[in-house]
Amino acid sequence: xxxxxxxxxxxxxxxxxxxxxxxxxxxxxxxxxxxxxxxxxxxxxxxxxxxxxxxxxxxxxxxxxxxxxxxxxxxxxxxxxxxxxxxxxxxxxxxxxxxxxxxxxxxxxxxxxxxxxxxxxxxxxxxxxxxxxxxxxxxxxxxxxxxxxxxxxxxxxxxxxxxxxxxxxxxxxxxxxxxxxxxxxxxxxxxxxxxxxxxxxxxxxxxxxxxxxxxxxxxxxxxxxxxxxxxxxxxxxxxxxxxxxxxxxxxxxxxxxxxxxxxxxxxxxxxxxxxxxxxxxxxxxxxxxxxxxxxx
Amino acid sequence: xxxxxxxxxxxxxxxxxxxxxxxxxxxxxxxxxxxxxxxxxxxxxxxxxxxxxxxxxxxxxxxxxxxxxxxxxxxxxxxxxxxxxxxxxxxxxxxxxxxxxxxxxxxxxxxxxxxxxxxxxxxxxxxxxxxxxxxxxxxxxxxxxxxxxxxxxxxxxxxxxxxxxxxxxxxxxxxxxxxxxxxxxxxxxxxxxxxxxxxxxxxxxxxxxxxxxxxxxxxxxxxxxxxxxxxxxxxxxxxxxxxxxxxxxxxxxxxxxxxxxxxxxxxxxxxxxxxxxxxxxxxxxxxxxxxxxxxxxxxxxxxxxxxxxxxxxxxxxxxxxxxxxxxxxxxxxxxxxxxxxxxxxxxxxxxxxxxxxxxxxxxxxxxxxxxxxxxxxxxxxxxxxxxxxxxxxxxxxxxxxxxxxxxxxxxxxxxxxxxxxxxxxxxxxxxxxxxxxxxxxxxxxxxxxxxxxxxxxxxxxxxxxxxxxxxxxxxxxxxxxxxxxxxxxxxxxxxxxxxxxxxxxxxxxx
Numbered sequence: 001x002x003x004x005x006x007x008x009x010x011x012x013x014x015x016x017x018x019x020x021x022x023x024x025x026x027x028x029x030x031x032x033x034x035x036x037x038x039x040x041x042x043x044x045x046x047x048x049x050x051x052x053x054x055x056x057x058x059x060x061x062x063x064x065x066x067x068x069x070x071x072x073x074x075x076x077x078x079x080x081x082x083x084x085x086x087x088x089x090x091x092x093x094x095x096x097x098x099x100x101x102x103x104x105x106x107x108x109x110x111x112x113x114x115x116x117x118x119x120x121x122x123x124x125x126x127x128x129x130x131x132x133x134x135x136x137x138x139x140x141x142x143x144x145x146x147x148x149x150x151x152x153x154x155x156x157x158x159x160x161x162x163x164x165x166x167x168x169x170x171x172x173x174x175x176x177x178x179x180x181x182x183x184x185x186x187x188x189x190x191x192x193x194x195x196x197x198x199x200x201x202x203x204x205x206x207x208x209x210x211x212x213x214x215x216x217x218x219x220x221x222x223x224x225x226x227x228x229x230x231x232x233x234x235x236x237x238x239x240x241x242x243x244x245x246x247x248x249x250x251x252x253x254x255x256x257x258x259x260x261x262x263x264x265x266x267x268x269x270x271x272x273x274x275x276x277x278x279x280x281x282x283x284x285x286x287x288x289x290x291x292x293x294x295x296x
Numbered sequence: 297x298x299x300x301x302x303x304x305x306x307x308x309x310x311x312x313x314x315x316x317x318x319x320x321x322x323x324x325x326x327x328x329x330x331x332x333x334x335x336x337x338x339x340x341x342x343x344x345x346x347x348x349x350x351x352x353x354x355x356x357x358x359x360x361x362x363x364x365x366x367x368x369x370x371x372x373x374x375x376x377x378x379x380x381x382x383x384x385x386x387x388x389x390x391x392x393x394x395x396x397x398x399x400x401x402x403x404x405x406x407x408x409x410x411x412x413x414x415x416x417x418x419x420x421x422x423x424x425x426x427x428x429x430x431x432x433x434x435x436x437x438x439x440x441x442x443x444x445x446x447x448x449x450x451x452x453x454x455x456x457x458x459x460x461x462x463x464x465x466x467x468x469x470x471x472x473x474x475x476x477x478x479x480x481x482x483x484x485x486x487x488x489x490x491x492x493x494x495x496x497x498x499x500x501x502x503x504x505x506x507x508x509x510x511x512x513x514x515x516x517x518x519x520x521x522x523x524x525x526x527x528x529x530x531x532x533x534x535x536x537x538x539x540x541x542x543x544x545x546x547x548x549x550x551x552x553x554x555x556x557x558x559x560x561x562x563x564x565x566x567x568x569x570x571x572x573x574x575x576x577x578x579x580x581x582x583x584x585x586x587x588x589x590x591x592x593x594x595x596x597x598x599x600x601x602x603x604x605x606x607x608x609x610x611x612x613x614x615x616x617x618x619x620x621x622x623x624x625x626x627x628x629x630x631x632x633x634x635x636x637x638x639x640x641x642x643x644x645x646x647x648x649x650x651x652x653x654x655x656x657x658x659x660x661x662x663x664x665x666x667x668x669x670x671x672x673x674x675x676x677x678x679x680x681x682x683x684x685x686x687x688x689x690x691x692x693x694x695x696x697x698x699x700x701x702x703x704x705x706x707x708x709x710x711x712x713x714x715x716x717x718x719x720x721x722x723x724x725x726x727x728x729x730x731x732x733x734x735x736x737x738x739x740x741x742x743x744x745x746x747x748x749x750x751x752x753x754x755x756x757x758x759x760x761x762x763x764x765x766x767x768x769x770x771x772x773x774x775x776x777x778x779x780x781x782x783x784x785x786x787x788x789x790x791x792x793x794x795x796x797x798x799x800x801x802x803x804x805x806x
Contacts, residue, residue, distance in 0.1 A: 003607070006603045006606075006607075009599075010599050010603055014599065017597045109370060109374055114691070117652060118627060118652055120654030121627055121631035121654075124633075126633070130607060130609065132632050132633035132634065133632065134633070137599065137631075137632075205631075206627060206631070207621075207624045208621070208623050208652070210620045211374070212371060212372055212620065213620060215372070216594060216596040216621045219594060252601075253604060253607075256589040257595055257601050258563055258589075258590045261595060
């Protein structure tokens with residue numbers, strides 16, 4: 001029983017880790033189709049904002065919220081100055097965001113040095129049987145669920161969500177219907193950057209605060225988003241986070257971290273092979289077929 | 297014949313021009329005149345072949361002494377690289393200011409030793425003429441340091457720079473990327489023609505550049521602590537190795553906490569080999585490795601590893617985690633309530649985790665180090681003061697930084713002994729039993745294996761992350777390569793030995 005509980009806890013934290021790592025990228029890559037290699041650095045900006053304000057005396061939760069706005073503001077500036085010129089040129093965007101990531105990482109190293117003092121992980125721990133659990137990670141799982149709901153609400157229940165979806169599907173048509181598409185692009189990129197900053201800040205207590213800290217999230221983030229697919233990015237990201245964690249947790253527990261990582265990558269490989277458009281596309285097809293059957 | 301005599305300058309004149317050229321830029325002062333001279337006197341074959349060779353030999357001995365230095369000033373490993381780079385800057389500055397660390401070919405040992413001293417000498421024999429044993433006689437006045445440790449080991453070298461030449465540090469950035477390391481090594485050897493190469497953080501970086509070093513017979517000093525076993529005629533390893541760090545700490549941990557060990561290690565050659573060493577050594581001191589887990593360098597979420605450790609219920613955990621990502625283990629383990637004692641050879645002294653993470657993440661962490669900033673000796677306090685005068689904003693002075701610092705001074709001592717910067721001669725001088733008084737204590741460069749004896753301290757952090765020292769070994773020798781019969785003075789070698797090659801360990805394996 002304690003082992004089952006521990007596995008459940010590991011699964012939850014693993015899925016939350018994948019989801020939080022991918023959060024900003026879900027919007028920027030999933031919706032806007034920009035291969036954003038500066039994703040890790042956006043998370044780093046969030047983590048640095050949270051760390052610096054926390055050590056300046058701001059309560060932790062407030063500094064997390066603050067880091068969302070700092071990263072979002074930064075994202076807006078980045079979009080207006082640079083990214084805007086690369087819509088529709090996917091490889092150009094890839095190279096330019098890579099350049100931005102190098103500048104940000106090295107600039108942070110020069111400006112803030114190789115490390116910032118860490119934020120202690122809030123909340124304590126409790127144990128059951130042989131195993132013990134961190135309260136903060138459980139809170140992160142809860143926050144991930146809330147963020148999923150929030151994103152769903154934003155894109156399905158608000159005028160902004162409608163206009164954003166319209167713009168991403170057919171920008172010319174949206175513009176002719178009176179949507180201010182440049183504003184929507186800026187807002188969407190800024191939202192993606194802000195979400196990356198937010199998750200960077202949320203994960204900050206669990207990681208080392210260093211200029212290149214973002215790099216560790218880039219691979220899991222891309223895997224999660226690509227496996228999830230872009231047919232329905234939010235549902236896709238949720239499904240792929242859960243699936244990847246479900247593969248990694250039991251194998252990692254039985255055979256160690258190395259095997260867990262190998263299994264994770266293999267699973268991603270297989271999923272992309274059999275569902276080239278990601279889980280969400282296959283899910284959608286499945287539901288469409290069912291709906292079609294019911295109608296007949 | 298007469299023509300050649302006219303155009304060939306006398307040796308004295310040659311030395312003079314070369315001497316004044318030392319002030320100017322070397323490349324232009326030796327390169328261009330030679331070409332002009334050769335075109336002018338190309339008539340005679342002898343002049344054209346003999347003279348450039350002579351000039352070339354001398355050209356190497358003028359201008360600045362070039363020390364090539366590669367470390368990672370950016371990327372995942374920058375936290376260590378910047379420290380080592382600053383250490384090199386400090387050492388070069390001191391050499392150029394006419395200073396040196398004490399030391400020379402005096403063999404193993406060093407300044408200061410604990411002894412009992414007597415006010416009156418003991419009497420031989422038992423009052424009669426039977427001198428078979430020493431009586432209890434004599435007056436014992438006490439015990440203590442027979443030689444008081446010097447306040448500072450930095451003294452005047454009596455030399456301006458090195459052999460009268462300025463020392464120049466050429467220090468490009470390795471960018472935490474092994475390919476760039478290889479390019480830079482080629483550049484430093486072939487273009488800059490460095491007299492000595494000081495480089496390398498990870499074992500992967502070292503193994504990436506060592507073939508290039510050997511191809512060009514470049515004098516190379518690797519200053520990191522590592523898994524041991526490199527027997528290379530061109531390479532001098534001045535960091536501590538497994539027999540100096542792993543055995544003492546494993547022995548202590550088994551005595552204090554128990555025999556069941558869980559090893560969690562970084563998944564590359566350092567982690568794999570150090571874990572193999574631990575597995576080989578643990579039975580010698582009564583321990584048992586109940587589980588080994590290797591973690592890829594990219595992993596940064598340790599939830600599953602923590603649960604595995606809890607399921608295995610070890611007496612203590614041996615952590616060999618490397619890089620920024622993997623140091624996340626400590627706060628995550630602390631937050632999950634993992635309270636096993638820990639031992640390591642890399643943490644604290646290297647990445648100052650006890651300063652970076654909120655207490656009590658590193659509570660009950662034990663590490664055998666050859667250097668850590670907190671060493672309370674007078675000579676180390678003086679070193680730390682000098683360091684922060686030059687780099688007031690630095691966060692910490694790590695073990696590897698100290699190694700780079702004394703290694704460059706050691707190179708200078710060897711070159712002074714050799715009287716030249718000719719690399720083959722300096723290598724021989726380094727093999728002459730040199731001791732250097734480093735900030736950690738006396739360090740002896742063992743000639744036959746090119747490794748150093750070290751002053752090893754067992755450092756531990758408490759719940760508030762205060763560092764204390766629970767045991768000290770003033771000199772631990774690097775003995776394993778001697779055991780397998782390496783003698784680089786007599787037989788040239790260019791390989792790395794691993795514990796599997798020594799049947800010795802299989803005798804004890806369970």
